[in-house]
Amino acid sequence: MGISDLEATLLATAPAVVQDAPAFDALSTLWILIAAILVFFMQAGFSVLEAGLVRTKNAGNVLMKNLLDFSSATLGYFVFGYAIMYGSEGLFFGTEGWFLAGIESPVEGLPVEVFWLFQAMFAGAAATIVAGAVAERMKFTSYLAYSFVLSAFIYPIVGHWVWGGGWLAGLGFHDFAGSTVVHALGGVTGLVAAWVLGPRFGKFNADGSPNAIGGHSLPLASLGVFILWFGWYGFNAGSTLGMGEPDVVARVAINTTLAPSIGAVTAMITSWVRYEKPDLLLALNGALAGLVGITAPCAAVSPGAALWIGAIAGVLCVFGIAWIDAIRVDDPVGAVAVHGICGVWGTLAVGLWGREELGATSDGLFMGGGFGALGIQTLGVIACVGFTAIAMWIVFTAIDSVLGLRVSHETELRGLDIDEHGIESYGGFQIFTTD
Amino acid sequence: MGISDLEATLLATAPAVVQDAPAFDALSTLWILIAAILVFFMQAGFSVLEAGLVRTKNAGNVLMKNLLDFSSATLGYFVFGYAIMYGSEGLFFGTEGWFLAGIESPVEGLPVEVFWLFQAMFAGAAATIVAGAVAERMKFTSYLAYSFVLSAFIYPIVGHWVWGGGWLAGLGFHDFAGSTVVHALGGVTGLVAAWVLGPRFGKFNADGSPNAIGGHSLPLASLGVFILWFGWYGFNAGSTLGMGEPDVVARVAINTTLAPSIGAVTAMITSWVRYEKPDLLLALNGALAGLVGITAPCAAVSPGAALWIGAIAGVLCVFGIAWIDAIRVDDPVGAVAVHGICGVWGTLAVGLWGREELGATSDGLFMGGGFGALGIQTLGVIACVGFTAIAMWIVFTAIDSVLGLRVSHETELRGLDIDEHGIESYGGFQIFTTD
Amino acid sequence: MGISDLEATLLATAPAVVQDAPAFDALSTLWILIAAILVFFMQAGFSVLEAGLVRTKNAGNVLMKNLLDFSSATLGYFVFGYAIMYGSEGLFFGTEGWFLAGIESPVEGLPVEVFWLFQAMFAGAAATIVAGAVAERMKFTSYLAYSFVLSAFIYPIVGHWVWGGGWLAGLGFHDFAGSTVVHALGGVTGLVAAWVLGPRFGKFNADGSPNAIGGHSLPLASLGVFILWFGWYGFNAGSTLGMGEPDVVARVAINTTLAPSIGAVTAMITSWVRYEKPDLLLALNGALAGLVGITAPCAAVSPGAALWIGAIAGVLCVFGIAWIDAIRVDDPVGAVAVHGICGVWGTLAVGLWGREELGATSDGLFMGGGFGALGIQTLGVIACVGFTAIAMWIVFTAIDSVLGLRVSHETELRGLDIDEHGIESYGGFQIFTTD
Amino acid sequence: MKMIIAVIKPEQLPAVKQALFDAEIRHMTATSVLGTAPRTEQHMYRGVKKEVSLLKRVRLEVAVNDANLERAIEAISRGCMESGGAGKIFVTELHDVVTVWTGERGSRALY
Amino acid sequence: MKMIIAVIKPEQLPAVKQALFDAEIRHMTATSVLGTAPRTEQHMYRGVKKEVSLLKRVRLEVAVNDANLERAIEAISRGCMESGGAGKIFVTELHDVVTVWTGERGSRALY
Amino acid sequence: MKMIIAVIKPEQLPAVKQALFDAEIRHMTATSVLGTAPRTEQHMYRGVKKEVSLLKRVRLEVAVNDANLERAIEAISRGCMESGGAGKIFVTELHDVVTVWTGERGSRALY
Numbered sequence A, B, C: 001m002g003i004s005d006l007e008a009t010l011l012a013t014a015p016a017v018v019q020d021a022p023a024f025d026a027l028s029t030l031w032i033l034i035a036a037i038l039v040f041f042m043q044a045g046f047s048v049l050e051a052g053l054v055r056t057k058n059a060g061n062v063l064m065k066n067l068l069d070f071s072s073a074t075l076g077y078f079v080f081g082y083a084i085m086y087g088s089e090g091l092f093f094g095t096e097g098w099f100l101a102g103i104e105s106p107v108e109g110l111p112v113e114v115f116w117l118f119q120a121m122f123a124g125a126a127a128t129i130v131a132g133a134v135a136e137r138m139k140f141t142s143y144l145a146y147s148f149v150l151s152a153f154i155y156p157i158v159g160h161w162v163w164g165g166g167w168l169a170g171l172g173f174h175d176f177a178g179s180t181v182v183h184a185l186g187g188v189t190g191l192v193a194a195w196v197l198g199p200r201f202g203k204f205n206a207d208g209s210p211n212a213i214g215g216h217s218l219p220l221a222s223l224g225v226f227i228l229w230f231g232w233y234g235f236n237a238g239s240t241l242g243m244g245e246p247d248v249v250a251r252v253a254i255n256t257t258l259a260p261s262i263g264a265v266t267a268m269i270t271s272w273v274r275y276e277k278p279d280l281l282l283a284l285n286g287a288l289a290g291l292v293g294i295t296a297p298c299a300a301v302s303p304g305a306a307l308w309i310g311a312i313a314g315v316l317c318v319f320g321i322a323w324i325d326a327i328r329v330d331d332p333v334g335a336v337a338v339h340g341i342c343g344v345w346g347t348l349a350v351g352l353w354g355r356e357e358l359g360a361t362s363d364g365l366f367m368g369g370g371f372g373a374l375g376i377q378t379l380g381v382i383a384c385v386g387f388t389a390i391a392m393w394i395v396f397t398a399i400d401s402v403l404g405l406r407v408s409h410e411t412e413l414r415g416l417d418i419d420e421h422g423i424e425s426y427g428g429f430q431i432f433t434t435d
Numbered sequence D, E, F: 001m002k003m004i005i006a007v008i009k010p011e012q013l014p015a016v017k018q019a020l021f022d023a024e025i026r027h028m029t030a031t032s033v034l035g036t037a038p039r040t041e042q043h044m045y046r047g048v049k050k051e052v053s054l055l056k057r058v059r060l061e062v063a064v065n066d067a068n069l070e071r072a073i074e075a076i077s078r079g080c081m082e083s084g085g086a087g088k089i090f091v092t093e094l095h096d097v098v099t100v101w102t103g104e105r106g107s108r109a110l111y
Ligand SMILES: Nc1ncnc2c1ncn2[C@@H]1O[C@H](COP(=O)(O)OP(=O)(O)O)[C@@H](O)[C@H]1O
Pocket: D007, D008, D009, D034, D035, D036, D037, D038, D057, D086, D087, D088, E027, E028, E029, E030, E061, E062, E063, E064, E110
C-alpha cells in the first residue's frame, strides 16, 4: 500500500488540514532526517580520507579544517545561505528567510527544519571537498574565511539556480542530487584554490615532472571512502525529499550501488594497465568517481545506464588525476579529478541516458531524445562551473592579499600541525617528518 | 500519535488481532529502533576518541574497557536496571520487570523490547563516559565492577527520578534527552573516580602545575567525535520516543546541529585567544560540549537559543578543562568538563530559554517565565549530581578496599596493555613507550 | 496528524489502488533500504577489522581485497546471482531475472531494487569473510577470481535452497538471517582456502606448534567490530523484510544486542581462565561470535534463549580459534572459528530454543518440541556446509592450477603491499616490516 | 672523547635521564630499538604464545669527554639500578666533534 | 672488542638473526632505519612515479670480542647471502662494555 | 676510515642530503631519533604547556675514508647552515668495512 497514492488522497483532503497547522508527513520527515544524518556522516568520511592522504605532519591541520568548515558552513547556511537558496523565487537568488525566520519548507509535508538540515549538510559537503585540494600548504585562517564565503554565498547562489527555482531550473536543467551543484562546484573551487596556491614544496621537478608525495595511512583513507559511500545513500536517495514514491527511492539506491562498484573496478583495471599494478588509492577514487558520476542521473536512468556512467567515471578519474598533474596543479587527494571532472561527467550523462518517464526533463541522446537534454545539461554545467570559478578566483585572490593564502616555507617543511596548531598528530610514534 | 490512530482503524478491520496483541505503531517503532542503533554507534565513537587521547601503551586497555562496560551495561540493565528505572511508578525506584518479564513499554505503540533497547544504549553511554577520565591507571577488574554497578543500579535510580515517573518528574524537572541523567551523571562519576584514583605519574609537578601527557592519535580522536555527533542525532531526536510529532523531531535535529557547530567555533576561538593557537582537541571538545549542552533543552528551545547554549558550552568546556587541572584532578580526555560541567549547563539552560509552548514545563527566565523553571532545574541538577557523587564515592572506595582501584607504578610505566592484557596495540611500529 | 489521516483514507481506498500499479509499502521499503545501508557499512567494518589484524606490510592488500570483493560481488549478484537465488522457484536454483530484468520482488510491497540491494549486501558480506582467512599470502588476482565465483554462483545456490524457495525451505529449515547461508558458508570457504593455501611463513614450528603473528592495530580492529555490530542490526532486524510486524523487529533487535554482549563477556572470561589475562581480541571475537550465533535464531527465540546462545558462542569461538591452530590451519583473523563454527552453532540453536509461536517451523528441543527441528537444522547445515566445502575446494584448486593461489616467498616476506600493489600503508612511520 | 651507547628498557628512561641530569650531563640522543634478551618474554596473542625474541629497548647515545666518562657511566648505572637493574653500556672512541653553529671542534664542542 | 654495525634489508633479518644464533652470537640491537641504495627503487603512488632514494633498512649492532669478530662477520655475510646478498657491515673499536646488573666491565661483560 | 654521525633537525634533511650529494658522498643511513636541546620547546596540549625536552631529530651515519672526512664534514655543515644552523657532528674511528655482495673489505668496500 504505497504512500504515493496516499499523498494523492492527501492533496484532496489537504485544504481541510492546512488552515489550522501544516500537516506533516511523518514518514517522509523521518526519511529526510535519516538521510540528513547519513550525509552528515560523510563529513567524517571526508576528514579521515583527506587526513589519510596527507603526511603525518599535516594530518591534524586537515582534520581541523574539516571540523571547522562544516561548523561554519552550517552556521553560514543558517544565517544567510538558506535564504539565498530557497528563501524566495527569483532568477538568481532568494532574499527571504534569514535565520530561517518566517518561512515554510518548499516541500509539502516536511518541517522546514528538516528540509534545512538536509540542505545544510550539502553545503557542508561542498565546502569540505576543497580541504583536500589545498592540503599541506594553505593557511588555516584563510581556509576558514574561504569556507564561510563558499557555504554562505557562492554555493547557495548556484543552488538557487538549479534547485531553488532559479533560471536553470526554469530551463529544465536536471541535477537530481548535485553532481554539479555540490561536486563540480567543490571540485572547480579546489582547482582554482590549488592553482592560486601553487604546488607543495617538492611536488614538481624543474622540468615540470611530478613527484609523488605519499599519504600516511591507507587504512584511514579506505575507511573514509567506505564512510562516504555509506553516507552517499542519504545524499542521493534522500534527494527524493520524501517517501512518496518508494520505487524512485529504490531506483536511486540501486544505481548508487552499481555505479561506484563498477567505478572501483574500472579504475583498478585502468591503473593496472597504465601502471602495471592494481592501485588501491585509484580503486578507492574510482568508487568515489562512480558515486559522483551517478549523483545527477541517479533517479532518471536505469541500472544498466548506471553501470555505463560509473564505469566511465572510474576510467575518467584515473586519467583526470594524471591530467591535473600534467597541468602542474598540485591536488594532494585528487579532489579535482574525482569531484570536478566526474561531477561534470555525471551531469552530462543525464543528457545521454536520462529518461523522461523516470523523471528527466526529456529523453537523453542514447534514449532517442536527441541533443536537447544534452544541450541544456551542458549549458548548466558551463554556467555553474564558470560562475564558481570566477567568483572563487576573486575570493581567493582577495583573501590572499588580505590574509595571505599560503604558510611559510619553514612551516611547510616542519608541518602545519606544529606551526599552526602546536599539536602532534601521532604522539609516541617514531616518524620521519620530512619523508 | 501519528500512525497509532490508523492502526486503530486497521484493528477495526482485523478484530481478531485486537484482543490478544497490543497495537503497535510501526513508524514510531522503526524510528526508535533506528535511534537506538545510532546511539549504539556512539559506543564506537567513545572508544576511538578515548583510545586516541591516551598513549599507545594504554590504547588497548581503553578499547577493552569500552567494549566490556557496554556489554555488562546492557546485561545489567536487562536484569536489574530497566526494572528499577521503568518497572513501576514510585518516588524513588521501580520494582517490577526484572529480565523484562511481564511488562509493557510505557510508551503507547512501542514494543517494550525497542523501548528497552533505546534505554539500554543510554545506560551504556553513561557508563562509558567514565572510561576516559580514569584512563591509563585504573585496574581493569575494578573498572568492570564499577561499570556494572553504575549501569545496573545508580543510573537507573537517577533515571527513574527524571524519566521513570519519580519525584523529579513530578516536580516538572525537564531533561529531554539526558544532559543531567546521562552526561552530568557520567561526568561527576568520572570526577569522583579520577579524584579517588589520583593523577597519572608525571601529570602534576611538585608545585602542582600540570604537565601535558599527549594522546597518540588525533585522527582516531577526531573520527570519534564525528561518530559521537552522528549518533547524537539518535540520542536527542530519538528521545521524542516516536514520530507522532514530526515538527518536534525536526526542531530537536536542527538544534542538535547548530549547538555543536557553534560550540566547536567558540571553543576554538577561546583556545586561540588563551593559548595563541587554534587547538584541534579543544575544538573537538567544543563540539561535544555543544552536544551535551543542547541535550536537555533540545526540544524546548528555538534554534536561536540553541546557538546561545552551544556557544556558551564551547567556552565553558575550555575553561572547565583548565579548571579541572587547577584543582589537580587528572582527566586524560576532558570527560568531566565536557560531560559534567556542560551537562549541568545544558540542564540549567532549560530554565533560561525553555518555552512552555515547545514542551517545557514553564517558560524560562529569558522567555519571561521568571525564576520558577530555573529553580526546579537547579534543584534537579543538585539532587542528581549530589546523589551520584555520594553513591559513586562509596562504590569506588568500596572497590578500592576490596580489589584496589589502581595498577602498580611499574604497570603504569610499562603500560596497561602489556601488563593487564599482554597485548601490544601497535605491532611493528617503532614507538617511544614512555614518551 | 500527518500520515494518520492518510493511512485511514488508504484503508478505504486501498482496493481501488491495487489494480493499476503494484502498490508499494513505503514504510517497509524505507526500513529495508535503511537495513541494506547498514549492512553495506559492515563492509567498512570487515575491512578495518581485517586490516588491523594483519601486519603493516599487508594492510593495504587486505583493504584492496575488501573493496574489490564487494564491488565484484554486487556486479556478479546483479548479473547472475539474484536470478539464481530468487529468479524462479525450483528445488536447486532459479533461472530468471538476469540483470534484474522483468521480475518483481518476492516480498509484496517492496520494490525489487530494494529487495535486491538488501540481498546483494549479504552476498558481499559472505565473500568478504574469506579475505581475513587468506590474508597475508593469497594472490590478489586469484582472490578476485574466487570472490566473483562465490558471490555470483555458490552463495546464490545455497541461498536459493534456504531463502529462494529451494528444497531446504521446503523441509522447514529455519535460518532467519543467515548463520548458515552467509556466515557458515563464508567460514567454511575460509577454512578450505586457508587449508589449500597453507600457513604463512613462520606460523607453525617444525613440531607443529603455532606461533602468534600479531596484527598491527588494535584500534582499527576494535573499531571494525563496533561497525560490524552496528551494521548487524540491519542484517538481522532487516531480515524481517518489512515493518509489518513491529514486535518481531523489536525482538530481533534485542536479541541482536544481548547475544553479542554476553558473547564478549564469556569469551573474555574464557581467555582469562585459559591464558591468565583478559584478551581484547578474543573479547572482540566473542562479540562477533554472539552476533553470528544469534543470526539464525534471532526472530524465533526469546531474549533469555539469546543469552544462552550468545554465551555459548563466546566460549566456542575461543576454543574454536585454538582448535583451528591445532589442526595447523592458519587463519590470521579467526574467521573460521567466528563465522564458521559459530554460524553452525547458531543454526543448530534454532533446533534447541526455537519456538513455533515466534515463527520457527516447530518448537525446539528445549521448548519441548523434541528432536524434529534439531534434525532438520542439522541436515540443512550439513547440506550447505558440505556443498560449499566441496564446491569451493574445486574452485580453489582450479584457480591454483591456472593462476596460482599463493604469492612468492619473497613477496610474503617483503609484504603484499609493496610487491602486489607498489604501495606502503603507512608512509613516514618507522616500522619493523618483518617483525 | 668517548661516545657512550646505553641500551635500556623503555620504562628505565625517566630514571636514567634524571640521573644524567643530576650528573650535569644534559645532552643525549635517544632511539627506540629492538634488543635481544637473555630470556625471551612471552606475550599472548589471541591465546597463542608469542615468543618475543626482540624486545623494545631504548638506545641512548651520550658523547662525553674522557674526564666525564666514569661520571657518566656511574650516572647511567645508578639510573638503571633504580629502575630494575637491566641495561648494557658500550663505550666507543670519539675521534672528533663539531658544533655546526659555532664551528667549534674537538672536546670544546662538547660544552 | 669491536662493535659491528650491519645494515641489511628488512626481509634479510630472519636469515641474518638465524646465522648469528648458529654462530652462538645471541645478543644484538636492531633499529629500523632508512638507507641510501646504489639504484633507487621506484614505487607508484596514484600513478605517479615515486623515486624512493631512502629505502627501509634494518641496522644491527653486535658487540663482540676481537676473537669472535671474524666469526660474526662471516655469520652476518652468510645470512645476507642466503637472503639476496645485499648488506653492508661496519666495524668500530669498542673501548669498554658494562653490564649494569653485575657491574662487570670489559670483555667479560660480553658473556 | 671514519664513521660520521650527524644529528640534525628533520627539516634540515633535504638540505644536508643535497650537500652530501654535491660533495659526491652518496651513501648514508638515516634514523629518526629524539634529541635533547639547549632550550626546550614548548607545545600546547589542550591548553596545557607541554615541556618537550626530547625533540625529533634525524641521525645520519656516513662512513668515509680519511681522505674524504673533511669534505664530508664541510658538506654536512654547509647543509645545516643553509637550513637554520642547528646540528651536531660526531666522528668515530672505523676499523673495517665489508660489502657482503662482493666480499670486499676495508676502504675499498667504501667505493
Ligand atoms: N653483545 C651485544 N651487542 C649488541 N647489543 C647488545 C649486546 N648485548 C646486549 N645488547 C643490547 O643490550 C640490551 C640489554 O641487554 P641485557 O641487559 O643483557 O638484557 P636485559 O635488558 O633484558 O637485561 C639488549 O636487549 C640488547 O639490545
